[in-house]
């Protein structure tokens with residue numbers, strides 16, 4: 001189990017390249033035929049890379065142990081999004097849900113018998129899961145891309161023309177904490193989340209994807225007045241602490257899954273950073 005501690009910005013600001021990557025970047029979550037997990041102590045968010053090939057994948061005993069329960073979702077909720085490949089068959093409480101590429105499934109607290117499989121073994125899905133502690137059990141539900149209320153943002157002059165799809169948010173379905181969406185760029189647009197913002201109330205995790213191997217995103221993190229950067233490759237995840245901006249620019253277009261947990265579920269609750277204060 002890959003466990004990441006929550007650290008103060010005073011410590012983060014003393015770290016070198018390797019130190020920043022060790023605490024904030026997850027490089028190897030997606031491995032064919034495996035379910036891999038990383039546990040962040042920021043809001044106890046658990047990130048899952050799930051790539052079923054052949055045999056269906058279920059939560060391991062080690063994963064349940066990390067939460068101190070018999071069944072991983074005993075006191076947690078989970079959102080899973082299909083990043084492409086083929087469709088996935090996700091079993092929950094003896095019901096099968098077929099989740100096509102760019103569809104998502106919310107699974108409520110207490111769900112049992114959860115298993116992930118490829119619908120067609122010749123085109124296995126790539127699934128990304130995000131789980132947070134939950135106090136109530138909300139209904140399991142599939143969300144399509146159309147339901148994710150696409151919202152156009154940015155301009156080509158600022159190289160940040162993009163569409164935000166909100167899959168898991170309180171306007172669409174109830175969850176305890178989780179919010180999740182996908183942001184996609186127009187060709188030639190490369191800047192995400194610019195102007196930058198903070199939301200100390202919620203931590204965030206960014207999974208960058210849809211990039212060829214030689215492409216990179218320069219992810220900006222840190223306090224606005226003391227930024228650092230991480231070089232991020234395809235299918236790597238950045239853990240974004242509550243005190244940090246989360247923004248970046250790519251050497252070409254890309255997409256990313258953003259997910260949040262914390263005190264409120266208001267997507268619009270952001271403190272914009274005056275651009276002049278960035279250092």
Ligand SMILES: O=C[C@H](O)[C@@H](O)CC(=O)C(=O)O
Nearest residue numbers: 162164183192193194246258
């Ligand atoms: O709090 C919200 C998250 O940072 C993302 O939704 C921002 C984002 O996708 C973007 O501006 O490109």
Ligand SMILES: [Zn+2]
Nearest residue numbers: 197199204246
């Ligand atoms: Zn944000």
